[in-house]
Amino acid sequence: MLNRRTLFGAAFAGLALAGVASPAFADWKADFPELTIAVIPAENASTTTDRYQPLADYLGKQLGVPVKLAVATDYAAVIEAQRAGNAQIAMYGPASYARAVLTGVEVDPLVVPRHSNGATGYYSVIYTLANGPYKSIDDLKGKTLALVDSNSTSGNNAPRFFLHRDGKDVDTFFGKAIFAGSHDNAVLALAQGTVDAAANSWNSEDDSNLTRMISKGVLKNADGKPMTKEDFRIVFKTDFLPEGPFSVLSALPADLKAQIKQAFLDMPKNDAKAFAGLSDGKDTEFVAIEPATLQPIIDMVKFNDEQRKKGS
Template sequence: MFNRRTLIGAAFASLALAGAAHAEDWKAQYPELTLAVIPAENASTTTDRYQPLADYLGKQLGVPVKLAVATDYAAVIEAQRAGNAQIAFYGPASYARAVLTGVATEPVAVSRHSNGLTGYYSVIYTLANSPYKSIDDLKGKKLALVDPNSTSGNNAPRFFLHRDGKDVDTFFSQAIFAGSHDNAVLALAQGTVDAAANSWNSEDDSNLTRMITKGVLKDADGKPMTKDDFRIVFKSDFLPEGPYSVLASLPADLKKQITEAFLTMPKNDPKAFAGLSDGKDIEFAPISAKDYQPVVDMVKFNDAQRKKSS
């Protein structure tokens, strides 16, 4: 394999041993790895959800894996650009932004939900007791987005509403960035905004339902809320799920081991895997850069529209 000649007997055994030693050479270069994740939820919830994944990866790879919960989506991009995060969990649009700005990162795994899909939707919620029953009712009202690099919380609403003749920055009286999916829903629940953009997998699997399960969602009077307290007035086309991605510059064997660790996690550590989705996902599936080309195109379109209006 190394000198491209056919080896037999003792020579083959010697080469196999050399290959095994070579396979671990990356540990000298990377005695510790970092997993950076986007702040889709609040910081403590994100840590609780992803620390078991970091611990699992460390056990599988044989080196410590440190969890880094980013302050915003751009921080994950910059951590990989600087080489400080060898592994990252992106949203689709933040992955696209990383690629478009020259970060050499390779998607390796994506979660598959209980409905069999490796993707989700962007939705806009209003309160069920509000007068806003359609997206048209929200003209001139206040919208909570998530983060400039969020897919469901910014890029998808902008793209698909523009397709329907509605410019987010002029259709709504104000579009604010809440900083996380949780914060956007909380702003709506407490009456700070009239609507909120968020992610949605199915009726019983969304960021909203996870907040309800954890008991962190209350209205302005402090009363616990259910999903019946919310109404969906906008739903995007289907979007690919956010990828786990590795730096392209990592040694090939390390990238292979990371990929295998993700794909075998449901079997090797079912508890930690279930914790990533509150038991809603069924496996990790392999993914490649070409699967995100539609999202790259969406982000490029939004960038062009922003330049036109500036």
């Protein structure tokens, strides 16, 4: 488990030094005998491990060195792991990538997934329970909202930005806004009746964090009964958001970065099972992404930062 305090611990001190070195070596494996991929905690720790360990194993086979998976306890831990050079590869959400860039972490976005609907992005939504009294975002004034993490896109930054555009400030419109820590936890809080609404990610009617939880049978109501997507109502939906990138440290040798990128691009044909496991079969491929595509998210995070400073 990766957290901001340990940053994987002293065992990775040597790799941290190697991770920020930039000389071009004839054989990068001499300087990187092991790599680490850090991932944000979109789900609970065990589910995240089940989903991403096959990716780490696949990358290890393709690159010819062991690739260790580190599941972060929060989004900031991934940012700090890359800042320290402890994680050469990272899976970010768009806003956590933006936060890394804005705080001086030098990273290169490599690839994003393309979903089965052809999109390379998603939306942020706010759910309520379908059998509850809240049928629109206006009905939630003074109520309790579950966010995800301060560095989450769909679980904090996008709702703040687009609700503000609509004249609603999250911190004053809702009676209380709490951080649940992961997308799963936010939905679970709503299902259990702990909160009145929950922010989350949404690709399509049949592909969202909600539908993945339902397919795994982990989503139950306060009475312990299994839930379906019909048990939830979307009362707010943002504009389209670019998908979060798999990124690498900019200082890595160019040939290593190229090999990592190619390994991602080749994954659907080289290890179809591991690739399908990343999205429960809802993604079709990885595609390259340029930093400019994520600039609107950087601008969004900067805007939210400015609004927070005004309110403090």
